[in-house]
Amino acid sequence: MLCSASDPAALNEAARLLRQGGLIAFPTETFYGLGVDPFNAEALERLFAVKQRQPDKPVLVLVAEQAQVTELAAEVPVILQKLMIRFWPGPLTLVFPGRPTLPPLLTGGTGNIGIRQSPHPLASQLLHAFGGPITATSANRSGAPPATTAAEIQESLGAEIDLILDGGTTPGGAGSTLVGCDQGQQLCCLRVGVVAFGEILKAASVVG
Numbered sequence: 001m002l003c004s005a006s007d008p009a010a011l012n013e014a015a016r017l018l019r020q021g022g023l024i025a026f027p028t029e030t031f032y033g034l035g036v037d038p039f040n041a042e043a044l045e046r047l048f049a050v051k052q053r054q055p056d057k058p059v060l061v062l063v064a065e066q067a068q069v070t071e072l073a074a075e076v077p078v079i080l081q082k083l084m085i086r087f088w089p090g091p092l093t094l095v096f097p098g099r100p101t102l103p104p105l106l107t108g109g110t111g112n113i114g115i116r117q118s119p120h121p122l123a124s125q126l127l128h129a130f131g132g133p134i135t136a137t138s139a140n141r142s143g144a145p146p147a148t149t150a151a152e153i154q155e156s157l158g159a160e161i162d163l164i165l166d167g168g169t170t171p172g173g174a175g176s177t178l179v180g181c182d183q184g185q186q187l188c189c190l191r192v193g194v195v196a197f198g199e200i201l202k203a204a205s206v207v208g
Contacts, residue, residue, distance in 0.1 A: 002154055005122050005167040015129040017162045023047055025139045025153045027167035028062070029091055029120045030175050030194065031146035032153055033136030034161075035062075038072070044105040047135065050160045053142045058108035060093050060176075062118050062136045064127035072113050072133060074099050079185045079204050086203040089119035091194035095180035106135075116176055122167045138175075148172040 003010035005027070014024050014035075021043040024035045034051065036043035038061050048055060063069055066084050069076055073096035076084075080094050098106070098113035107113055118124060118136070127134055138146035139153045147153045150166035158164065177193030179200055187204055189197040 001162065002150060002158070002164045002166055005165045010163070010165060011122075011125055011129050014126055014163050014165055015131075018130050018134065021046075022162040023050065023160070024163045024165065025147075025150070025157070025161055026123060026126055026136075026165040027120055027150075027170045028118045028123050028136055029171065031148055031170055031172060032139040032150070033062070033123075034139045035126070035134040035136060037130075038106050038133050038135050039103065041103040041105065044103050044135075047137070048105060050157060051137065051140070051142050053137070055105060056108045057142075058110055058112065058114060059106055059135050059137045060114035060116060060178075061106070061133045062116055062123060062127060063133050064117070064124060066117065068133055069096065069115055072099060072102065072115060073097060077181055077185055079181055079187065082204055082206070083179065083200060084117075087195060087200070088117040089124070090117070091119075091176040092116065092200070093176045093178045093191075093193075095178065095190065112180070114178060120167075120170075122165060126165070146172070146175070 036047045093114045093116040095114050148170045174193045177195040178191035
């Protein structure tokens with residue numbers, strides 16, 4: 001079902017479907033994402049089946065606000081907290097040690113969880129309407145180009161998705177930068193993206 005994001009009823013319907021274990025697509029600041037309730041193991045299994053994604057590949061999650069990170073992360077290292085303050089909302093995904101209660105599919109068996117706060121207004125509205133974190137892995141089959149329009153998703157995945165929120169064309173490009181840190185709080189760039197790693201290192205080195 002393809003719905004215009006300008007229709008308030010569509011946003012409420014998307015949130016309702018998520019609560020019932022549904023699978024939706026919605027725009028973010030980079031590409032369209034596939035959203036399910038990250039705490040619902042059956043919904044995650046469906047997400048992986050639709051994407052034809054390998055079970056050892058983690059799925060990133062969006063949060064409405066920084067306080068929601070603790071629902072997913074076992075701890076929030078100081079250095080990552082500093083990056084949250086500096087770059088969120090924005091195209092920077094941070095990898096935290098996940099809570100042991102998270103579904104294994106969500107972390108890809110790594111025990112870690114990638115989290116981002118999106119600056120896209122529709123993504124933010126959806127997260128607030130749902131009332132919790134939502135997955136946001138790219139809306140495409142694994143190995144295929146990520147979608148920047150609702151029409152692309154409708155053509156490739158439409159029959160397998162409960163609802164597509166059409167928010168127009170997203171910017172596309174490099175995607176979010178993916179950054180983690182080791183136990184010594186040494187930052188590492190896991191995926192090059194919109195935010196330059198040099199800028200991230202500079203922000204992390206600022207005292208205070």
